[in-house]
Amino acid sequence: MSAISRRRGNPVAYLISFALVGFCFLPALYIILGGFRTNSQIIQKPSGLPDPWVASNYIDVLAGSLFWREAANSLICAFGTTLGVVVLGLMASYAIARYNFKSKQAMYAFFSAGLMFPITVAITPLYIMIRDLGLVNSLAGVILPQIAFALPMTIIILTPVLKAIPKELEEAALVDGASRLGFFARMAVPLAMPGVITVGVLAFVGSWNGYLLPLFILSNEALYTLPLGVQSFASQYSVDTARVLAFVALSMIPALIFFSVLERRIVGGLTGAVKG
């Protein structure tokens, strides 16, 4: 009896979890379901369910080129940022973790100091810098700063991971004729993979959801990323609520899929080994 009740947990726990999940998930559900309704349905009964279900809002959005172009821009930014952060972050962390040089403490402190400057604080001078470099209205103008601002966290996460690789492994590889850079590429990087994935996911989701930087850098609508697109779509079609909801729902789906595929990595990475 007590064993069963222990396994099932107490009813209060279920009740509270249910309320919590409702609070967290209902707004997202409202957006997704709202996309399957018509405007007159939404006006008559704002909190109702689709009746009948209409797919035309979703089909309209998917048939147009706008959504796909903005999704492509977002993907380019997210992949470019992730690749840059992972490659540059791994290289710099490797130098800090496994070489001995006088200024390495200073270099680590230099990168760590970046945590003090969130992009919100730096955005105005950053915009001027990017403008002076001629990178306004280019995706590179979004990708390069995103890499720079993701580097501190990346280096803080990766340095201890790379440091933890046993010295004996490296010595064995050197004796076998590998160079230190060869050891880095062939042994250290694969061994650091779990850390690399955590860092990569953080960079990807951060870039995919980024708003402030693209808002400053991209004024050409052909280069809009999804967050900018969602905002301009919502103001352009402000009377066509159903279509806005469909557009918003579609642009939320890639991040949700990406998250649910790698959920164990992200949540697992944060919570450590999850039992039961």
Add this chain to the structure above:
Amino acid sequence: MTVFPAAGIAAARHGRRGAGNRWHERAEIAVLSLPALVIFATFVIIPVVMAAYYGFFNWRGYGPPANFVGLRNYQLILADPAFQAALGHNAFILVLSLVTQGPVAIAVALLLNQRMRGRSIVRVLVFVPYVISEVIAGTGWSLILQTQGALNDLLREAGISQAAIDWLTNPQLAIWTLMLIIMWKYLGFAVIIMLSGLQGIPEELREAAAIDRASYWQIQRHVVLPLLAPTIRIWAFLSIIGSLQVFDLVYIVWGQYLAQSAGTSTMATYMVVNGRNAGSYGFGNAVAVVIFLISLVVALAYQRFALRRDTDGALTEGAK
């Protein structure tokens, strides 16, 4: 050609004291670290330093800044009632996030740390708002919260309130609405952090306390909470810094004009509206410096009084 690798190995065997080898090692360090250093310095450090410089000028953003005004921008900012109001809103968000999200997240984490069915699904769903971008969350919520929107309709259906509540523009209410959205967006993150902390507390401690006939609440109060304190302090630090930087949600839901009249403006929206949007780049840079200094002071104070014990190792460990 075959001599060089052999010599390299010999040098490696003799330790790394050879002059050629040391040069080689320096070259490797440079190749590895320079790209990251250059990108980081160009896009993070130099702009931040330049902000301090531009902040002393009255500058429209074109050509080199020429109209030096000294501390005038800073005087204007600190004397501007709109900035003071924004600062007040940031402070309100900061305090209220700590006192609402913290206890709720701890309670939920304690709950989810028990054995129950569907726990992993609950964990994923609680985390969903954190993954959704601020723009999407803001757009969705601003539709839900319209006077003729879904929330008022739901309250009417449930017989709770017949009134068409003005969630967004009523200055008495708007900041609480913002708190609701912030709670929705970031509660899951707090829960996950707390859960990770709880998972680090050995089950044996709780069992030992239970054998000594401590009640459930006594165990939570005297065993679990003290051990969770480092996690709570780290979360609080992240929450404080986040609260001082709030921008996206306010800018999306309220836009640049409404935020001020509805009483939800923040230092960051003030910076964007009065800096870039007004074409006053010198002024905008000065606001950036003010936000940075306020964040720095708060962060250092917090570090000094609460966080020191926890990060002593964590932040410096990597380079040792």
